[in-house]
Amino acid sequence: MPLFALPLAKxxxxxxxxxxxxxxxxxxxxxxxxxxxxxxNEAAIQKLIQCESSGQNVSRPDSDxxxxxxxxxxxxxxxxxxxxSTWEYFSRASGIxxxxxxxxxxxxxxxxxxxxxxxxxxxxxxxxxL
Numbered sequence: 001m002p003l004f005a006l007p008l009a010k011x012x013x014x015x016x017x018x019x020x021x022x023x024x025x026x027x028x029x030x031x032x033x034x035x036x037x038x039x040x041n042e043a044a045i046q047k048l049i050q051c052e053s054s055g056q057n058v059s060r061p062d063s064d065x066x067x068x069x070x071x072x073x074x075x076x077x078x079x080x081x082x083x084x085s086t087w088e089y090f091s092r093a094s095g096i097x098x099x100x101x102x103x104x105x106x107x108x109x110x111x112x113x114x115x116x117x118x119x120x121x122x123x124x125x126x127x128x129x130l
Contacts, residue, residue, distance in 0.1 A: 026107055031055025033071070035104045041114040044130045045107055048072060051124035057103060072110050072122070074100035086121055 024039040025032060028050040039045060049055055052073040059069045067076045069087075077084030087100045087109070094112045098105030119125040 028055055033103045033107065035107050037104075037108065039107060039111050041111050044114055044119070044125075045072075045110050047128050047130065048110065048119075048122055048124050051128060052122065057101060059101070070100035070106045071103050072100065072106045074106065074109075075121075090118070 022038045023034060023036050024042060025034050026039060026042060026046055026049065027033070028046050031049070031054070033049075033055075049071050052068075053071050055071060057071050059067050062068045062073070062075060066078070066080050068074060069076065074087040075085060076082060077088070082088055090109050090113055091097060093116075094109065096105070096109050096112055098109070100106050100109070113119065113121065114130075119130050122130075124130075
């Protein structure tokens with residue numbers, strides 16, 4: 001089902017999908033995510049995803065026993081919930097909503113975080129010196 005129906009001729013409307021000129025492809029070994037927006041820090045995010053999850057969209061315990069979520073492993077809060085989590089902290093600061101388990105949301109949030117000097121929140125960013 002097309003997103004838009006634009007009049008292209010007097011004889012009627014034709015269903016067309018406008019090209020998404022701002023899409024980005026984030027990829028690594030055996031994985032790829034296409035997002036419908038421009039990503040400013042593609043190389044850094046690709047390295048982070050590869051290091052954090054190898055491209056797998058998972059929830060798993062971190063070294064402190066608290067669950068981290070998604071391809072970019074956003075750390076949950078101290079009670080193992082989203083309350084006081086890294087995602088919630090970034091969301092309040094950025095105004096970006098969504099879920100760390102939605103790859104496009106996680107990539108958008110991470111791009112914002114890197115732009116705002118917050119890459120140090122990821123262990124892999126420190127290990128990779130991003």
